[in-house]
Amino acid sequence: MNYWLMKSEPSVYSWSDLEKEKKATWDGVRNFQARNNLKAMKKDDRVLLYHSNEDKAIFGIAKVIKENYPDPGDKAWIVVDIAPEKKLKTPVSLALIKADKRLADMVLVRSSRLSVQPVKKTEFDMVINMSEGK
């Protein structure tokens, strides 16, 4: 299984929107590197949902329920479908992640603008631990 992190501005689409709707088509990705990451996602991969700008924190874990297919609105690009898996006990903020040297290599820290990014299992596990106050 692989792990990912996707960003969204909460005013546009938030974790609570996903919880409410039970499922989302992740569209609007218009960056080639992000597109390649979307393409590499497999069913049941886990995705950390990060709120950019206002919150700057990871709020929940989603899972991929449908692998990439053409964006119905723009066939040149692709989308995936995700569903909520688990809400984090407490959100894990960017500040907290940056404060931990072991997470210094996270793409979130190194390449903050990439909207769909891979996460290592060790990084994923650490984020979960942090959300539980460990």
Next chain:
DNA sequence: GCCAACGTTGGC
């Protein structure tokens, strides 16, 4: 609100 970092566009 500012600005650094990065991606994209388009003239040459």
Next chain:
DNA sequence: GCCAACGTTGGC
């Protein structure tokens, strides 16, 4: 194919 100009993202 290079690179300057421009636009966008997102942290601060």
